[in-house]
Amino acid sequence: MNQWEVVIGIETHAQLATVSKIFSGASTAFGAAPNTQACAVDLALPGVLPVLNKKAVECAIRFGLAIGAEVAAKSVFARKNYFYPDLPKGYQISQMDLPVVVGGAITLQVGQGEKAYEKVVHLTRAHLEEDAGKSLHEDFHGKSGIDLNRAGTPLLEIVTEPDMRSSDEAVAYAKVLHALVRWIGICDGNMQEGSFRCDANVSVRPKGQAELGTRREIKNLNSFRFLKEAIDYEIQWQINEIEEGRKIQQATVLFDPDNGVTRVMRTKEDAHDYRYFPDPDLLPLIISADWIARVKSELPELPRQMRDRFINDLGLSSYDATALTSSPEMADYFESTVAIAGKANAKPCANWVMVDLAARLNKEGKELADSPVTAAQLAGLLLRIADNTISNNIAKRVFDALWNREGATADEVIDKQGLKQITDSGAIESLVDEVLAANAANVAEFRAGKEKAFNALVGQVMKAAKGKANPQQVNDLLRKKLIG
Amino acid sequence: MSLTLEQVQRIAHLARIEISDAEALSTQGHLNGIFQLIEQMQAVDTRGVEPMAHAQDLSQRLRQDAVVEVDRRSAYQAVAPEIEAGLYLVPKVIE
Numbered sequence: 001m002n003q004w005e006v007v008i009g010i011e012t013h014a015q016l017a018t019v020s021k022i023f024s025g026a027s028t029a030f031g032a033a034p035n036t037q038a039c040a041v042d043l044a045l046p047g048v049l050p051v052l053n054k055k056a057v058e059c060a061i062r063f064g065l066a067i068g069a070e071v072a073a074k075s076v077f078a079r080k081n082y083f084y085p086d087l088p089k090g091y092q093i094s095q096m097d098l099p100v101v102v103g104g105a106i107t108l109q110v111g112q113g114e115k116a117y118e119k120v121v122h123l124t125r126a127h128l129e130e131d132a133g134k135s136l137h138e139d140f141h142g143k144s145g146i147d148l149n150r151a152g153t154p155l156l157e158i159v160t161e162p163d164m165r166s167s168d169e170a171v172a173y174a175k176v177l178h179a180l181v182r183w184i185g186i187c188d189g190n191m192q193e194g195s196f197r198c199d200a201n202v203s204v205r206p207k208g209q210a211e212l213g214t215r216r217e218i219k220n221l222n223s224f225r226f227l228k229e230a231i232d233y234e235i236q237w238q239i240n241e242i243e244e245g246r247k248i249q250q251a252t253v254l255f256d257p258d259n260g261v262t263r264v265m266r267t268k269e270d271a272h273d274y275r276y277f278p279d280p281d282l283l284p285l286i287i288s289a290d291w292i293a294r295v296k297s298e299l300p301e302l303p304r305q306m307r308d309r310f311i312n313d314l315g316l317s318s319y320d321a322t323a324l325t326s327s328p329e330m331a332d333y334f335e336s337t338v339a340i341a342g343k344a345n346a347k348p349c350a351n352w353v354m355v356d357l358a359a360r361l362n363k364e365g366k367e368l369a370d371s372p373v374t375a376a377q378l379a380g381l382l383l384r385i386a387d388n389t390i391s392n393n394i395a396k397r398v399f400d401a402l403w404n405r406e407g408a409t410a411d412e413v414i415d416k417q418g419l420k421q422i423t424d425s426g427a428i429e430s431l432v433d434e435v436l437a438a439n440a441a442n443v444a445e446f447r448a449g450k451e452k453a454f455n456a457l458v459g460q461v462m463k464a465a466k467g468k469a470n471p472q473q474v475n476d477l478l479r480k481k482l483i484g
Numbered sequence: 485m486s487l488t489l490e491q492v493q494r495i496a497h498l499a500r501i502e503i504s505d506a507e508a509l510s511t512q513g514h515l516n517g518i519f520q521l522i523e524q525m526q527a528v529d530t531r532g533v534e535p536m537a538h539a540q541d542l543s544q545r546l547r548q549d550a551v552v553e554v555d556r557r558s559a560y561q562a563v564a565p566e567i568e569a570g571l572y573l574v575p576k577v578i579e
Contacts, residue, residue, distance in 0.1 A: 018549045025552035034570035035561070039553035043560060055549030076537040077544075083500055085574040098537070135577065145571030273498055278537045286543035 005207045006235050007215075008164035008200055012177060014156045014187040015131070015195040016059040022130050022154035023050030023093065030193050038133070038148035044088035049281050052077075056154040059186035060100045060128055061287065061295045063156060066184050066302055067123060069104025071292050077128075077282040080274045085146050086133035094157075096276040099127035100285065106180070107304060108172045109322050116319070121173050122161040129155050156186070162201065162212065167231035171224050174198055175326070176303075183303055183328045191222050198227055202234045204242065213238070214248040218255055218262055230255035234262050306331060314338065314346035323354055329368045333375050340379035341386070348382050356399060373402045381410035391471055394419050422469045425477070428461075431469065432477050435460045446482055454478070485523065486516045 021028055024041035041048045064071040076098040079091040104123040109116055133148035158177065164170045178196055181187040189196050198221045203213035218234060221227045233255075238248055253262040301309075303325040310321035324334045330353070337349045357378065361371060381398055384390050390398060398413045407413035414420055422428055436443055439460055445453035461474045487495075492512045496503045503511060557570065566573040 020549050020551045020553075025547070025550065027551045027553070035557045035572070036555040036570070037553075038560075039556070040560075045560075051547045052544050053549050054546035057546065081498070085572075085577055136571065137576065140568060140571070140573055142576055143566070143573040144576050145568065145573055147571055273494075275498065280538065282538075283540065283542050283544040284537045 003207055004204045004235075004239050005209075006165055006167075007162045007203045007205065007212055008167075008170045008231060009162035009215075010160050010164070010170060010173060010201070011199040012158045012174070013131075013197045013199075014158060014181050014189075016056050016154040016156055016186055017188055018053055018055045018059070018154055020053060021152035022053050022056045022128065024152055026152065028153050030190075032149055034145075034147040035149060038151060042088070042148055042152040044090075050093060050279075052282065052285065053154060056128060057100070057285065057287065058295060059154075060126065060156055061292055062184050062186055062299060063126055063158070063181065064101035064104065065292070065296050065299055066180060067101075067104035067106055069123060069126070070102045071287060072098060072100050072102055073287055073289075074098065075100040075127075075285045075287075077279045077285070078276045079279045080129075080276055082272050082274060084132070084135075085144060086135045086148065086151065088133070088148065088151065092130060092132060093279055093282070094129035094276075095127035098284075099125040100287070101126035106173065106176055108169070108176050109318070110169050110172045112319065119164075119169055119172070121163045121169075124159045124161055126156050126158045129157055131155050156181075162203075162215075167228045167235070170200060170231055171228045174224055174227055179303060179326050179328075184299065194222060197222050200227060200231055200234075202231055202238070203248070204235060204238045213242075214250050216248065216250065216262075217252045219252055219265065221255060226255055226257050229257070229260055230262060233260055237262065303331070310346075314343060314350075316346060316350055320347075320350045320354065324350060327368075333368055333371075336375035337379045337382070340376055341382040345379075345382050345386055348385065349379070352378060352382060352399075356396070360399075360403060372405060373399065377402050377409060384410050384414060388421060388423060388470060390414060390419055390421050391467070393467055394421065397467075419468060422465055423473060425473060428465070428469050428473050428477055431461050431464045432474065432481060435464060436478075436481060443482065454482070457482075485519050487512055487519070 015028075016022075018028060020026060021042065024039050026039040026042055027037045029037065041050060061071050063069075075095060077093050078096040080094045080096075081091040083090055101123075102125050104126075106121050106123065108119045108121060110119050111117060131150050131153040133146055133151040136145040136147065160173065164173060178189050178191075181196070182189040187195055191197070200218045200221060201215045202218065203215035205211065205213040216234065216238070218230045221230055234253070241248055249267055251267045252265045254265050255262050307318075307321040307325045310316045310324060311318060314321075316324070323330075325331050334349060334353050337353060338346050341349050357368075357371065357373065361368060378399075381395055381402065384398075385392060385395050397417075398410050398419060401407055401413040401417065402410065407416060435457060439457060442453045442456050442460075446457065457478055458471070458474055461478065462469055462471070465474075489508055489512055492508050492515065493503070496508065496511070561567045561570075561572070564572050
């Protein structure tokens with residue numbers, strides 16, 4: 001596989017977070033009874049006219065600004081013509097020659113640890129368009145059922161340059177884009193409900209060849225796992241074809257997740273001829289510099305900027321800072337924790353949020369928003385670790401107690417359950433003396449040079465103290481007594 | 485520029501219009517007549533003229549993002565040829 005270079009470009013349809021449709025006042029809420037949210041405009045009844053939703057345009061402006069793109073002062077809606085029962089007008093209103101967002105770039109971290117590297121993916125464009133309805137092909141005695149609730153839902157189609165070189169880069173891009181659209185509040189990112197769907201254009205070429213190979217487009221990937229599996233399968237399939245002397249035919253394919261394979265949906269010969277032309281029902285969209293400036297002033301700190309701040313101001317590693325800015329919820333929880341626990345505790349805050357809290361949420365299948373332990377409670381716990389009231393080990397017990405709502409604050413739990421660390425050196429010393437007297441064998445082993453015996457003694461003291469003795473003090477006292 | 489008979493038939497197919505060979509022939513004549521008009525227009529020197537996306541030099545009016553439509557499914561479906569469970573039924577289509 002070394003002699004082949006993989007080339008991937010991605011098109012993403014992000015459903016915009018509006019309450020009404022892009023060209024009508026019908027609701028976009030998910031899950032309504034079929035066709036109860038399809039109004040005369042969505043149904044393309046005679047005489048109706050589209051009127052553009054301002055919020056959808058504002059979402060596009062936000063996105064353009066967030067990726068450093070040009071927001072077009074003038075853009076044009078066009079008709080994309082094809083026949084399908086879930087497209088009542090016989091055309092989809094989209095943008096062709098003059099899209100609302102041009103250019104821009106997204107920077108990714110790919111991989112972890114020493115092999116991690118930074119990658120810039122350039123964007124070609126992003127344009128506004130309407131979604132089609134939904135066709136149901138089962139159980140209608142040989143007919144198809146059409147639900148037009150989704151028809152007219154606003155979408156932003158985001159198109160990259162063919163910049164990615166592996167499925168890992170493609171998935172990293174999709175994840176960063178997914179986080180970004182949620183971060184700036186333009187899309188809820190719900191992949192199960194189809195709010196964020198990716199098409200991947202994949203081709204391979206011999207390394208060093210400037211010309212691109214023939215691409216095949218994998219349609220409608222609605223999970224990061226399917227995106228990776230579909231691309232990996234497609235790459236291997238294309239390489240095999242070429243190595244066996246066959247040519248790749250340009251085609252649109254679908255991924256079958258049950259069998260892990262891609263299947264041809266249509267080839268170039270029967271590719272659609274969409275006959276785009278400017279929609280005479282819609283005038284050009286003019287976006288003023290004032291409007292762009294206002295949207296810019298309302299934009300939140302972006303994940304990338306926040307990540308850099310975490311690295312520079314809080315001293316976090318690039319890996320931690322990237323993980324903590326992977327979703328607005330995570331970043332918000334972390335920032336709230338640090339706000340109370342203090343900058344000096346930023347690293348323990350990061351560890352607890354990313355490791356202990358994340359593991360517990362994961363184990364119980366909960367989202368961060370539903371965490372029984374609030375940021376304020378976690379910060380309270382971390383403050384007690386920092387001031388030596390409790391050790392890290394006891395802290396895990398306090399965390400469990402907070403999770404199970406056995407107390408409102410870490411202080412309350414520590415107090416009620418008597419978990420305060422023993423730091424009184426007299427008390428620790430008497431425990432150490434007891435343990436030394438009762439474990440002559442370990443003492444002898446340690447004096448014979450076995451460092452392991454020392455750890456056994458520490459363990460005994462901690463056990464005698466029910467885990468509450470300050471570990472550093474135990475260590476120091478034991479060593480002092482043993483070595484003299 | 486003029487259209488071949490095959491192109492006329494392809495356009496008819498894309499528009500899902502069934503035409504006979506005789507109709508294709510007469511349509512070819514009509515369309516090529518339109519092309520002659522276009523050729524005359526293209527002879528005009530338009531250098532320095534910015535293309536317009538619309539015949540009127542106005543910009544798109546925008547509406548506030550608010551739900552103003554109510555559910556009128558039963559009225560719309562009263563005129564549909566076939567419905568079931570709130571869905572419009574159509575001849576089976578699977579691409």
